[in-house]
Every structure is written in structure tokens, then in C-alpha cells.
């Protein structure tokens with residue numbers, strides 16, 4: 001029987017103003033009940049105090065260890081979650097209203113930033129973040145996602161030099177951000193195996209591209225449009241025989257009807273697998289990447 005992988009992921013664990021340990025625990029509980037093991041991306045350093053996450057927010061350490069023991073995967077989300085620490089975010093993200101200041105900064109400093117994003121500069125940043133997470137949590141960190149999907153050739157090279165097992169910083173469905181910007185008329189991007197393979201070529205480290213976040217402060221009014229996009233992307237990934245990887249964010253998913261969308265999407269995928277007779281496997285990204293393609 002043909003296999004289809006569903007890789008749930010969650011960003012911004014321990015990011016000040018965007019994640020509380022209560023919401024993190026609620027999310028672990030929800031995903032356990034839904035039998036949807038997820039990969040969580042943790043921010044190693046609190047930018048405001050410059051302290052390691054386990055000193056700034058010690059309450060996350062036992063909560064993460066418990067979730068890890070239950071089979072959830074934990075990976076690295078940048079170093080300080082600064083927009084430019086490993087690369088430059090794509091325009092669709094810099095166009096979001098809360099990114100206005102970063103957009104201006106990127107426009108004025110593009111050349112300088114590109115020159116700064118060399119493997120020699122980025123390897124120590126990667127290493128610092130990974131060591132903080134591994135020391136605090138007591139298990140190996142194998143995966144990486146860059147904050148705000150920033151990227152640079154140097155970042156992908158540095159990830160390979162440091163022997164990360166997977167990266168998930170690339171995206172397949174830009175239309176999700178168009179919707180967030182109120183551009184409701186933009187059609188969904190086509191998802192094909194060719195596009196997926198092209199993204200993977202960016203790095204020697206296997207890249208698991210995500211589609212987009214359908215749950216960001218999701219209002220009732222936008223629920224149907226986002227749910228239609230999520231179903232479209234799931235079916236397109238299935239058609240292209242590539243894993244479906246999506247993301248939500250610790251606080252924003254609870255702020256609106258994001259949880260209801262996820263629940264509906266999990267049910268939709270399970271129903272589709274039953275009807276069409278393929279095996280649907282909910283799995284963490286570290287395990288998906290170990291499967292032969």
C-alpha cells in the first residue's frame with residue numbers, strides 16, 4: 001500500500017511574546033489526542049535578556065522533556081529569532097504588518113547582510129544555539145528551521161558542515177501569506193514534485209519544505225478560505241508523492257479558530273486515505289526524513 005506522510009510542526013517555542021508554556025502544554029495535549037506527533041522548533045536564546053531559553057524561561061525545560069518522552073521531536077529555531085541572523089526572509093513575510101521595521105532594514109542592508117552570511121560566521125551561531133538546547137534538554141538536536149523562513153547559501157552550507165539531519169526552512173505555498181495580507185483573489189500555487197525537488201537542491205542537508213501556516217490568528221471569516229487552501233495543498237502533496245508538512249505557532253494557533261482548522265484537516269486527511277486506500281502516517285520530521293524516498 002502506498003504511504004503518505006503528514007508532518008505537523010510548531011514554531012516559536014520559548015519565543016518571548018509569542019509563546020507561553022501553558023499554550024505549549026495545551027498544544028502537546030491536543031496533538032497527542034489527535035495522534036499527530038509533531039516537530040517543535042525551539043528558540044535557543046531570549047533576545048531581550050540575551051539569556052539561554054532555559055534561564056529566561058526555565059518552565060519550558062520539564063514541559064519539553066515530557067513531550068520528548070512521548071515521542072515529539074524537538075529541533076532548533078535559529079539562535080535569537082532575529083530576522084537576519086542566518087539569512088534574509090522572503091518578501092511575503094517582510095510584507096506582514098508586524099514586519100514593517102524589518103522590511104525597511106532589509107531594503108537598506110541587503111548587500112551588507114549577504115556578505116555577512118558566510119559559513120564561517122554562521123557555523124558558530126548554529127553551534128551556540130544547538131549546544132544550549134542539547135545541554136538544557138539532555139538529548140540530541142538534529143533539525144533546523146530558520147526564523148521567518150530566512151535563508152542564505154551560507155546557511156545551507158553551514159547546516160551541512162555541522163551535520164544537521166534535516167532542515168525545514170523552505171516553503172511551497174506562498175498563497176497562505178497572500179491571504180494573511182488580504183489578497184484573497186490570489187490562486188493557490190501549484191505544488192509539484194519538481195518544485196519540491198528543486199527546493200531540496202538548495203542544501204546537502206535534506207530539506208523538508210512546508211506548505212504554509214493555515215492557523216495564524218485565524219478568524220471565523222477566513223476559516224473556509226484557509227481550510228480550502230489546506231485541503232488543496234494536502235491533496236497536491238499526495239498527488240506529487242511528497243510529504244505534507246505544515247506549521248502552526250504556539251500562541252497564534254490558540255488565538256482564533258486555528259485548532260479547529262487543524263482538527264478538521266487531520267480528519268480530512270484520514271478520510272481521504274480511507275476512501276482512496278493508501279496508508280496515511282502522521283510522523284515527526286526527523287523520522288520522515290529517514291524514510292527512503
Ligand SMILES: [Zn+2]
Pocket residue numbers: 011012077081146147148
Ligand atoms: Zn519563528
